[in-house]
Amino acid sequence: MLFKEEDSQLISKALDGSERAWVKLVRRYEKRVFNYCLRLTGSANDAMDLMQEVFLAVYRNLPSFQGNSQLLTWIFRIAANKSTDWLRSKHRVPTHEADPIDVNHKVDSKTPQLELQTEQSNNEIMRCLSELPDNQRIIVELKFFQHFTFDEIAMQTGISPNTVKTRLYAALKKLKGHLEVKHVM
Amino acid sequence: MSCDHSLVERYLFEYLESTLEPSLARAFEQSIDRCEHCRDLYHGAVNMQQMDKTWHEQTPPNWHRTAFVARSRQSKHVNWMNRLSLATSTLAIMLVLFRVEFISNDSGFSVSFGGKGSQSEIASIVEQKVSQLAEQQAEYIDTRFENQKLDRVSENQEMVKALLAHNRSERRQDMNVLMASWLQQRDSDQQKFNKRLDYVVDNQIENNQYLNQVLKTSH
Structure with a gap:
């Protein structure tokens, strides 16, 4: 509740033209959005492009944010739309190769060995997700990584909760087979 | 199962x-x-x-978080400039269409609409308009007077008609009264005449009876 109030205060300040409030809002949610985009696109560069598109849309639509839902839910509604458009427009399977985009950019791991393990683990997850069709991948992402409810996902993706469930279960069936192969290897 | x-x-x-x-x-x-x-x-x-x-959360690299904020502000400025230029253009077109002139003269500064105009021309136009208005007013007053006269004549006619009708009804009443009294008088005269006639007839009968009696006695 406290976060929501702070969000609303930051939103009103950002709408009044405060760049500092806007930056605070972006910093609060950019990590989640970036990781969401990274898992969907499989590329850090594409994830950055997509994340910037998402926050540009958030900034443009901020005056129309009614506060009926949490800001995070609303941001991911935009993110779902943008990622759907992006995947559709690219007509390509995610590269599932996390490109190094910044020499000075450091992941959260501490040691080179841990860093390597992290990269391998993340790459494996992105590879698994890339096996899914676009519409299923977004729903798996929103359900398992963002922990939204079926109703929230339905609102974000513009489809019915039953369709969300159907797509999710189809994705789980598909992923299960893929993971079995992976475990055998 | x-x-x-x-x-x-x-x-x-x-x-x-x-x-x-x-x-x-x-x-x-x-x-x-x-x-x-x-x-x-x-x-x-x-x-x-x-x-x-x-999944190991990745921190996004540094990026210009206010880039589109600045761009948006710039676009707002451009919009404002566009609106200003549009308003100026519209004003200029209106000035041309209405032939607006700003003339400085001895008495100061004057604005005229509809092309080259001087104070005398404006005064003559005003005079012409005033005379037209006066003519219209005179015509209107004449029409009103004529209408008033017609209204009065018709009112008089109505009044005469009413008087005549009233007079006729009074005469009719008088005649009725006269006729009634005449008929009454006639009836009373007729009754008197009948009484006299009866009286004469009775006398005649008595005279005849008397004469018959006298004749009988004389025989």
């Missing part, structure tokens, strides 16, 4: 979060054991949960 998968599909996430009631949890586990589809869903979900836990 066939399975419709509804139990697992309905309570999958409650079971994963360990918030399912024990009886339902037991039924859920039985479904997983018996049905391959339900088992696949469950294992898929477990694996996805595992992926969520093993």
Whole structure:
């Protein structure tokens, strides 16, 4: 509740033209959005492009944010739309190769060995997700990584909760087979 | 035994979060054991949960978070400039269309509409308009007077008609009264005449009787 109030205060300040409030809002949610985009696109560069598109849309639509839902839910509604458009427009399977985009950019791991393990683990997850069709991948992402409810996902993706469930279960069936192969290897 | 998968599909996430009631949890586990589809869903979900836990959050690289804020502000400025230029253009077109002139003269500064105009021309136009208005007013007054006269004549006619009608009704009443009195007088005269006639006839009869009696006695 406290976060929501702070969000609303930051939103009103950002709408009044405060760049500092806007930056605070972006910093609060950019990590989640970036990781969401990274898992969907499989590329850090594409994830950055997509994340910037998402926050540009958030900034443009901020005056129309009614506060009926949490800001995070609303941001991911935009993110779902943008990622759907992006995947559709690219007509390509995610590269599932996390490109190094910044020499000075450091992941959260501490040691080179841990860093390597992290990269391998993340790459494996992105590879698994890339096996899914676009519409299923977004729903798996929103359900398992963002922990939204079926109703929230339905609102974000513009489809019915039953369709969300159907797509999710189809994705789980598909992923299960893929993971079995992976475990055998 | 066939399975419709509804139990697992309905309570999958409650079971994963360990918030399912024990009886339902037991039924859920039985479904997983018996049905391959339900088992696949469950294992898929477990694996996805595992992926969520093993995913290492990546920090986004530094980026210009206010780039589009500045761009947006610039666009607002451009919009304002566009609006200003549009308003100026519209004003200029209006000035040309209405032939507006700003003339400085001895008495100061004057604005004229409709082309080259001087004070005398404006005064003559005003005079012409005033005379037209006066003519219209005179015509209007004449018309009103004529209408007033016609109204009076018609009122007089109405009044005369009313008087004549009243006079006629009075005469009619007088005649009626006169006729009634005349008829009454005639009746009374007739009655008197009849009485006199009866009296004369009676006398005549008495005279005849007397004469007859005298004659009888004389014989």
